[in-house]
Amino acid sequence: MTIVMKKIEKSFGKTQVLREVDLQVEQGELLALLGPSGSGKTTLLRMIAGLESADAGKMTIKGKDVTNTSPKERKVGFVFQHYALFAHMTVAANIAYGLKVKKRKDRPSKEEIETMVNDLLTLVKLDGLANRFPAELSGGQRQRVALARALAIKPDVLLLDEPFGALDAQVRKELRRWLRTLHKQTGITTVFVTHDQEEALDVADKIVVMRDGQIEQVGSPITVYEDPQTPFVYQFLGNANRFNGRSNEGSIQVGNAKWETASAFDNEDVVGFARPHEFVVSKSYQGNADLEVVVQSIHPVGPIIFIEATQPGSNDIIDIQQPKKVWSALNLNEGDTMYIRPEKIGIFQVDDYVI
Numbered sequence: 517m518t519i520v521m522k523k524i525e526k527s528f529g530k531t532q533v534l535r536e537v538d539l540q541v542e543q544g545e546l547l548a549l550l551g552p553s554g555s556g557k558t559t560l561l562r563m564i565a566g567l568e569s570a571d572a573g574k575m576t577i578k579g580k581d582v583t584n585t586s587p588k589e590r591k592v593g594f595v596f597q598h599y600a601l602f603a604h605m606t607v608a609a610n611i612a613y614g615l616k617v618k619k620r621k622d623r624p625s626k627e628e629i630e631t632m633v634n635d636l637l638t639l640v641k642l643d644g645l646a647n648r649f650p651a652e653l654s655g656g657q658r659q660r661v662a663l664a665r666a667l668a669i670k671p672d673v674l675l676l677d678e679p680f681g682a683l684d685a686q687v688r689k690e691l692r693r694w695l696r697t698l699h700k701q702t703g704i705t706t707v708f709v710t711h712d713q714e715e716a717l718d719v720a721d722k723i724v725v726m727r728d729g730q731i732e733q734v735g736s737p738i739t740v741y742e743d744p745q746t747p748f749v750y751q752f753l754g755n756a757n758r759f760n761g762r763s764n765e766g767s768i769q770v771g772n773a774k775w776e777t778a779s780a781f782d783n784e785d786v787v788g789f790a791r792p793h794e795f796v797v798s799k800s801y802q803g804n805a806d807l808e809v810v811v812q813s814i815h816p817v818g819p820i821i822f823i824e825a826t827q828p829g830s831n832d833i834i835d836i837q838q839p840k841k842v843w844s845a846l847n848l849n850e851g852d853t854m855y856i857r858p859e860k861i862g863i864f865q866v867d868d869y870v871i
């Protein structure tokens with residue numbers, strides 16, 4: 517285990533920002549801290565770096581208690597959203613900076629530094645740009661220099677705070693792919709902060725979903741997406757339709773439809789969540805699992821058809837996605853009645869439902 521946090525607490529004045537946070541980051545893992553604005557992601561990341569201290573709790577990095585140590589005593593590389601490169605230094609000098617300021621006894625020779633900088637330039641795919649100044653680079657290139665600079669000191673842990681947040685969507689997408697490859701090549705334990713669920717799902721080995729200073733769920737991208745443990749995670753990670761219903765011995769009654777579930781609730785008002793792509797749609801009534809809805813709008817987006825539907829007498833939109841081929845075969849139009857049943861539904865007590 518590289519990082520272990522136990523019962524970490526942090527307040528700024530009267531605002532409690534982290535509550536009883538327990539977190540473990542394994543050696544070589546690429547972990548995303550994901551959550552809405554203000555959920556405490558950056559504070560947690562800064563705490564790993566030693567830039568914030570905990571009010572209570574304990575943290576170890578590689579088995580060493582670092583709870584009360586300064587950033588300098590931790591081998592941590594940090595990259596912020598707004599690349600803080602030294603404007604008056606070349607790319608090579610920026611990357612070499614962390615090595616040149618080392619104490620004489622730890623400092624590599626001039627030749628060693630030059631070799632390391634060249635290797636890092638190759639790693640971050642910036643060969644040939646060593647003598648440029650930051651102002652002569654694109655945003656994406658600057659962020660890669662910032663990453664090379666953080667990697668130069670051979671950190672035990674690499675911390676990235678919304679590293680691609682300031683870049684446009686296309687560059688962002690390229691860079692996150694590249695980050696995954698870079699991580700494979702270096703194997704450095706990496707923690708990155710994002711509020712973008714797609715970025716977390718695309719890049720991370722493990723996702724920590726945060727909400728209101730607490731960890732809501734930890735798991736692989738597949739687990740947190742496919743098996744959300746709370747209504748919040750259901751809605752924050754991907755789209756989900758919410759249904760009010762009544763649970764009854766392994767099923768939930770929604771309108772006239774009875775949907776089988778593994779839920780343990782009996783005879784209670786519950787909320788059920790179903791993802792738009794997890795509905796089976798039919799033109800005619802197939803049985804008591806079918807919920808009658810009316811098609812309100814149909815939007816083809818490439819191979820996927822996005823359908824909005826409502827239950828008769830309700831204005832609540834139900835989002836449904838169908839593969840183009842399946843939808844075309846049904847031959848349904850706006851205003852038509854159809855029947856839906858979810859292949860999977862997550863059930864929660866009404867009390868749990870706060871978002």
Ligand SMILES: Nc1ncnc2c1ncn2[C@@H]1O[C@H](COP(=O)(O)OP(=O)(O)OP(=O)(O)O)[C@@H](O)[C@H]1O
Nearest residue numbers: 528531533551552553554555556557558559560711
């Ligand atoms: N130095 C500080 N002084 C006072 N309050 C702070 C300080 N730093 C953060 N906060 C507050 O702590 C809470 C959590 O902030 P934090 O930056 O950790 O959240 P976040 O999840 O990273 O949000 P964002 O995605 O917006 O950066 C917020 O309410 C914020 O206003």
